[in-house]
Amino acid sequence: MSYVKSEHNRALVNRFHLELFDQGDLTVADDTFSDDFVAHAPGAPVGWLDGVEGVKRAATALRAGCTDIRVLDREDTTTKGGKVAVRWVMTATHTGDLFGVPPTGRRFTITGINVFRMDPNGPGGKIAELWVQWDRVGLMQQLGAVPELVAAAIM
Amino acid sequence: MPVRRPPIPPTAITRRSTLELSSPLTHADSDYLNSELNEVLVDRFRTGIFDEGDLDLADEILSRDFTAHIPGFPAEWLKGPEGIKQMATAMRDAFPDVGFSYGVIFARGGKVVLQWTMTGTHRGEIFGVAPTGKFVSFTGTDIFLVSPTGPGGRIAEMWTSWDQWGLLQQLDALPPS
Numbered sequence: 001m002s003y004v005k006s007e008h009n010r011a012l013v014n015r016f017h018l019e020l021f022d023q024g025d026l027t028v029a030d031d032t033f034s035d036d037f038v039a040h041a042p043g044a045p046v047g048w049l050d051g052v053e054g055v056k057r058a059a060t061a062l063r064a065g066c067t068d069i070r071v072l073d074r075e076d077t078t079t080k081g082g083k084v085a086v087r088w089v090m091t092a093t094h095t096g097d098l099f100g101v102p103p104t105g106r107r108f109t110i111t112g113i114n115v116f117r118m119d120p121n122g123p124g125g126k127i128a129e130l131w132v133q134w135d136r137v138g139l140m141q142q143l144g145a146v147p148e149l150v151a152a153a154i155m
Numbered sequence: 156m157p158v159r160r161p162p163i164p165p166t167a168i169t170r171r172s173t174l175e176l177s178s179p180l181t182h183a184d185s186d187y188l189n190s191e192l193n194e195v196l197v198d199r200f201r202t203g204i205f206d207e208g209d210l211d212l213a214d215e216i217l218s219r220d221f222t223a224h225i226p227g228f229p230a231e232w233l234k235g236p237e238g239i240k241q242m243a244t245a246m247r248d249a250f251p252d253v254g255f256s257y258g259v260i261f262a263r264g265g266k267v268v269l270q271w272t273m274t275g276t277h278r279g280e281i282f283g284v285a286p287t288g289k290f291v292s293f294t295g296t297d298i299f300l301v302s303p304t305g306p307g308g309r310i311a312e313m314w315t316s317w318d319q320w321g322l323l324q325q326l327d328a329l330p331p332s
Contacts, residue, residue: 042293042294042318042320042321043318043320043321043324043332045332076266076298078261078263078264078266078268078298079263080261080262080263081261083260083261083268085260085261085266085268085296085298087298087314087316111226111316112316113296113298113314113315113316115260115268115270115296131270131296133294133295133296133316133317133318134316135226135227135316135319136318136319136320137226137227137319137320137323138226138227140320146329147328147329
């Protein structure tokens with residue numbers, strides 16, 4: 001029944017953010033995601049983020065595009081049943097190709113909200129589904145990669 | 156070119172006001188942790204103010220010092236009931252047929268987590284983009300915090316993360332992925 005235990009789920013999500021993205025330990029994905037994991041991320045190609053391999057692919061792509069990654073979960077992480085909602089803040093330095101933008105050396109900060117659903121059948125309750133929303137416009141603005149006309153009009 | 160994944164409804168039941176909308180608007184002081192009442196408040200926010208354009212609801216369901224945290228929106232839209240009225244007016248001017256469908260992911264302890272899909276036809280300027288006549292559909296996630304401010308529970312704070320990039324792509328203001 002650990003899939004509904006808030007502390008278990010909070011710790012799982014924190015491991016995902018901290019160890020996988022900050023520290024680049026890809027084996028964490030094996031421990032924290034179910035095999036049939038599905039992600040919903042606007043703009044991501046269909047299936048690109050799915051499964052344990054998809055999570056590793058995303059972490060690898062992010063870590064190829066930037067260094068000194070810090071993902072902080074806000075303190076108001078909310079859980080109920082097998083679900084977790086997290087507001088996060090990520091800072092990193094843009095040192096490689098990131099979403100098609102060549103390295104700028106810039107330090108950036110972006111925010112997002114992740115909602116996780118835990119697998120009730122897995123051993124110990126792994127992450128089964130994830131909805132990601134994040135501020136891609138804000139990232140591209142900080143990298144100077146938004147077309148001028150749009151950049152002038154949006155905040 | 157990668158295929159855009161269509162918006163997928165959340166696993167929670169997608170509802171448009173299955174909750175009784177004639178129920179009392181404000182909570183008793185002790186009710187601000189009542190998840191069902193909080194879902195009603197949040198439904199009034201998305202369905203009442205944004206879908207139906209009932210701007211007066213903002214004064215009834217938001218605390219006077221209400222604050223929204225939404226990347227990509229002008230600061231004046233984020234403060235108090237007046238800010239939300241400006242935000243809703245701007246969205247409804249840009250997308251007169253605006254529609255929100257949403258699912259409550261969960262409500263607990265004064266918080267309500269919501270995933271939504273907004274659709275509409277682009278008939279007015281928004282984010283510097285002149286009307287294109289295009290039909291758009293994009294997604295976002297809200298976290299609402301209800302507090303016992305004023306005469307009963309009202310929405311005191313909200314955080315939204317949404318697919319502004321996808322919207323601007325659909326308006327041809329940004330290149331496709």
